[in-house]
Amino acid sequence: MPPLPLQSDWAFVIENLDLLLVGTGVTVALTAASILLGFLLGFPAGAVEVYGRGPLKRAVETAGVVLRGTPLLVIIILLFFGLSVSSSAFVTATIALGLRSAAYQSQIFRGALQSVDEGQLEAARAIGMGRFQAIRSVVVPQALRRSVPGFQNEFTIVLKDTSIAIVIGLGELLTVGQNLYQGGQSTAALEIFLTVSLIYFVLTFVTNRSLDRLDDHFSIPGGERA
Amino acid sequence: MGTQESTTAGRTLRARAAGLTDQPLTLLTVAGFWTWLVVRWTNDFLLDGALIDRNTSFFPTAPFEAAASTLGGLAASLGPVGFPVGWVAGFFEFLAASIPYLPQLATGVWATILLTVLGIALGFVIAVPLSVARVYGGTLTRSVALGYTELFRGTPLLAQLFVLYFATPLTTIIRELPAVGTGFIPAQAFWVAVIAFMLNSAAYQSEYIRSALNSVPEGQLTAARAIGLSKVDGIRHVVLPQGLRYAIPGWSNELVYLIKYSSLASFITVRELFERTDAIASETYRYTELFVLAGLLYLALVLSASLLMEYVEDRVAIPGLGTTSR
Amino acid sequence: MSDPLLALDDVYKSYGEEQVLSGVSFEMDAGDVDVVIGPSGSGKSTMLRCVNRLTEIDSGDIYLDGDCVTDADTDVNELRKQVGMVFQDFNLFAHLTALGNVTLGLRKVRGMDKATAQEQGYEHLEQVGLSDQADSYPAELSGGQKQRVGIARALAMDPKLLLFDEPTSALDPELVGEVVDVMRDLAAEGITMLVVSHEMGFARSAASDIIFLDDGRIVEHGPPEQLFQNPQAARTGEFLSRLETAHEEE
Numbered sequence: 001m002p003p004l005p006l007q008s009d010w011a012f013v014i015e016n017l018d019l020l021l022v023g024t025g026v027t028v029a030l031t032a033a034s035i036l037l038g039f040l041l042g043f044p045a046g047a048v049e050v051y052g053r054g055p056l057k058r059a060v061e062t063a064g065v066v067l068r069g070t071p072l073l074v075i076i077i078l079l080f081f082g083l084s085v086s087s088s089a090f091v092t093a094t095i096a097l098g099l100r101s102a103a104y105q106s107q108i109f110r111g112a113l114q115s116v117d118e119g120q121l122e123a124a125r126a127i128g129m130g131r132f133q134a135i136r137s138v139v140v141p142q143a144l145r146r147s148v149p150g151f152q153n154e155f156t157i158v159l160k161d162t163s164i165a166i167v168i169g170l171g172e173l174l175t176v177g178q179n180l181y182q183g184g185q186s187t188a189a190l191e192i193f194l195t196v197s198l199i200y201f202v203l204t205f206v207t208n209r210s211l212d213r214l215d216d217h218f219s220i221p222g223g224e225r226a
Numbered sequence: 227m228g229t230q231e232s233t234t235a236g237r238t239l240r241a242r243a244a245g246l247t248d249q250p251l252t253l254l255t256v257a258g259f260w261t262w263l264v265v266r267w268t269n270d271f272l273l274d275g276a277l278i279d280r281n282t283s284f285f286p287t288a289p290f291e292a293a294a295s296t297l298g299g300l301a302a303s304l305g306p307v308g309f310p311v312g313w314v315a316g317f318f319e320f321l322a323a324s325i326p327y328l329p330q331l332a333t334g335v336w337a338t339i340l341l342t343v344l345g346i347a348l349g350f351v352i353a354v355p356l357s358v359a360r361v362y363g364g365t366l367t368r369s370v371a372l373g374y375t376e377l378f379r380g381t382p383l384l385a386q387l388f389v390l391y392f393a394t395p396l397t398t399i400i401r402e403l404p405a406v407g408t409g410f411i412p413a414q415a416f417w418v419a420v421i422a423f424m425l426n427s428a429a430y431q432s433e434y435i436r437s438a439l440n441s442v443p444e445g446q447l448t449a450a451r452a453i454g455l456s457k458v459d460g461i462r463h464v465v466l467p468q469g470l471r472y473a474i475p476g477w478s479n480e481l482v483y484l485i486k487y488s489s490l491a492s493f494i495t496v497r498e499l500f501e502r503t504d505a506i507a508s509e510t511y512r513y514t515e516l517f518v519l520a521g522l523l524y525l526a527l528v529l530s531a532s533l534l535m536e537y538v539e540d541r542v543a544i545p546g547l548g549t550t551s552r
Numbered sequence: 553m554s555d556p557l558l559a560l561d562d563v564y565k566s567y568g569e570e571q572v573l574s575g576v577s578f579e580m581d582a583g584d585v586d587v588v589i590g591p592s593g594s595g596k597s598t599m600l601r602c603v604n605r606l607t608e609i610d611s612g613d614i615y616l617d618g619d620c621v622t623d624a625d626t627d628v629n630e631l632r633k634q635v636g637m638v639f640q641d642f643n644l645f646a647h648l649t650a651l652g653n654v655t656l657g658l659r660k661v662r663g664m665d666k667a668t669a670q671e672q673g674y675e676h677l678e679q680v681g682l683s684d685q686a687d688s689y690p691a692e693l694s695g696g697q698k699q700r701v702g703i704a705r706a707l708a709m710d711p712k713l714l715l716f717d718e719p720t721s722a723l724d725p726e727l728v729g730e731v732v733d734v735m736r737d738l739a740a741e742g743i744t745m746l747v748v749s750h751e752m753g754f755a756r757s758a759a760s761d762i763i764f765l766d767d768g769r770i771v772e773h774g775p776p777e778q779l780f781q782n783p784q785a786a787r788t789g790e791f792l793s794r795l796e797t798a799h800e801e802e
């Protein structure tokens with residue numbers, strides 16, 4: 001490789017902005033896929049913890065404790081190198097982040113379901129609704145609204161933790177930064193990592209503001225804000 | 227990003243830790259885990275391997291290997307119905323395969339604990355003034371504190387580690403300090419990680435403490451002022467003692483988070499539990515066994531922390547005030 | 553001779569050691585308004601909840617319109633379509649508007665389409681004087697308004713029998729009147745109501761019978777004139793005079 005032409009470190013970052021933006025795209029896609037997987041698994045898991053019983057409930061609780069008690073790094077490595085669930089780094093990272101997020105989202109939904117007053121279920125039963133229907137039409141809509149703040153928190157946690165996928169070489173934002181630093185211009189470390197951090201900051205900021213909007217939009221007039 | 231820790235979220239966090247800590251089996255496991263760790267560390271660090279060679283496990287592998295092969299044979303002879311026996315055999319195989327690595331991992335656990343404890347303790351020292359500034363400060367201190375927490379909560383911890391390690395002269399400065407990297411004192415990367423955890427954890431801890439301070443009724447400070455305390459003394463002697471108790475559940479949660487996130491220090495070469503596991507795994511290619519083992523060790527640390535914090539919460543509880551009745 | 557609309561026959565209920573209902577029997581005909589009074593903990597709420605099986609009884613029988621509803625094979629949801637309930641603390645569905653509260657049962661239980669349900673829902677809100685609050689959420693309503701929505705929600709299912717469990721005791725005194733007025737109107741329309749309430753004005757003017765429950769037993773059961781002017785049991789008199797004093801102190 002011919003020596004790089006001498007250039008200022010900021011110029012180097014700006015020149016490679018397109019690479020960083022591609023990495024940002026991967027980060028956003030990974031976040032979205034993981035949150036979605038986490039929701040699809042976590043919501044039923046939370047409901048099972050509240051309304052379920054027997055071995056199913058115990059199994060869900062145990063899986064939750066294990067997933068919440070293990071570093072994401074260990075989960076990712078185990079899935080990628082140990083169990084080799086997929087040869088795609090993106091798929092593996094989605095499964096790892098999604099499973100762990102499911103374990104946390106289940107707790108958000110569980111708390112929200114439990115916080116809905118028992119009288120609500122009783123009143124629904126009193127007009128002749130079955131248990132399942134009463135839960136679905138009366139308890140769940142209220143619980144979903146109350147989980148928005150917890151969900152907001154979880155969303156940004158997942159967004160930031162996508163950076164850990166660097167360990168399996170997935171080309172997300174931080175990995176791109178690391179490559180620019182190690183394979184490109186090593187004097188530009190500060191400029192590169194500050195830019196990367198700034199992009200993450202903008203992403204979390206925008207996410208939070210949008211979810212605030214969602215919270216306002218779905219809040220019940222006059223009711224306590226979720 | 228001003229994510230309000232609503233009471234719902236607070237309760238959720240608390241419930242996460244509860245439920246798994248009240249089982250006798252959990253208590254027994256945690257007790258066994260710590261006995262092993264303390265004996266191991268005493269032997270390795272203090273007695274210089276007097277009881278047993280530093281790299282030799284306390285537990286022999288032979289019986290587990292024997293059990294595994296016997297059961298494996300049995301499973302094979304049972305044919306298709308032998309699979310439960312096969313699982314048990316697999317479990318013994320796992321034990322036999324992982325036991326030789328336990329001593330090295332115990333050393334990693336020591337570094338993980340040290341990282342976590344230093345990070346959270348030093349972070350706490352910054353978090354208290356930060357949260358007081360958020361709640362009681364003037365416009366300037368308030369916005370400085372807000373900016374700090376937003377910045378550290380809005381970016382990944384791993385990126386923060388990279389900035390500190392690769393992009394600042396921190397490493398060089400620490401390396402030049404006397405005694406770093408000699409004897410008991412870990413090398414510079416460890417200290418960079420501690421600084422990163424301290425700065426990061428301070429931001430999260432201050433959020434928990436801030437919302438706890440907010441839940442102390444305003445009348446408490448007014449009453450403190452009324453008996454002649456200054457604002458600072460009123461905060462210190464009346465508001466903080468109550469607020470910090472409210473903050474315990476959130477704070478416990480942060481401790482659990484930090485135990486897990488301390489694994490990120492491996493990216494800057496700190497020889498903690500994850501890094502040790504990874505190093506052995508890339509030599510032996512026994513990824514599954516080793517990372518399952520590492521996962522179990524982290525789980526034991528997390529459970530221990532939850533138990534400890536529940537105990538602390540009980541000890542400092544004041545009737546009528548506190549976290550449980552909220 | 554036609555069956556009574558509601559009949560309880562020797563109903564027993566206990567929670568663990570505690571005997572809450574000990575052999576309760578009474579009947580009421582269609583169009584009756586029976587008011588249940590009694591000290592706190594005497595089992596009034598429990599008795600009411602046994603009728604729509606929010607609580608299961610230990611022994612005895614309950615008949616609605618001639619059908620035994622305490623059989624194991626009774627469909628509780630079918631039963632509850634025919635028996636409405638109004639709660640002490642309203643229990644309005646917090647995520648739905650007043651109209652939404654009234655129409656939820658029509659749509660999800662009766663399977664009505666949205667437009668028809670809303671049309672009927674308006675009528676029921678009209679009946680309790682709240683058609684102008686159709687789009688308000690529970691948190692935007694006063695206590696009295698909430699309880700009137702609660703009544704409209706129960707009415708919407710077109711029940712044979714309406715149960716009221718202390719419908720005014722969670723209300724500020726000045727809001728009690730509007731709810732009692734609605735209940736009086738319903739009584740006048742001939743709706744069958746079983747009401748736990750210590751609202752003596754309502755009991756005197758609207759009740760067909762008063763049931764005095766003490767310690768899980770019916771101590772006295774009769775028309776209001778008899779109970780108020782000439783109570784048969786000593787305990788009834790004591791309880792009524794205590795109620796009276798409490799009222800004057802207010």
Ligand SMILES: Nc1ncnc2c1ncn2[C@@H]1O[C@H](COP(=O)(O)OP(=O)(O)OP(=O)(O)O)[C@@H](O)[C@H]1O
Binds near residue numbers: 567570590591595598
């Ligand atoms: N679900 C329950 N589990 C255990 N005990 C109960 C339950 N529900 C009611 N009880 C007990 O049954 C007794 C009667 O309760 P109930 O609510 O029927 O009384 P009440 O006459 O409605 O009283 P109040 O005027 O206070 O509403 C009380 O002692 C109460 O503690």
Ligand SMILES: [Mg+2]
Binds near residue numbers: 717
């Ligand atoms: Mg009652």
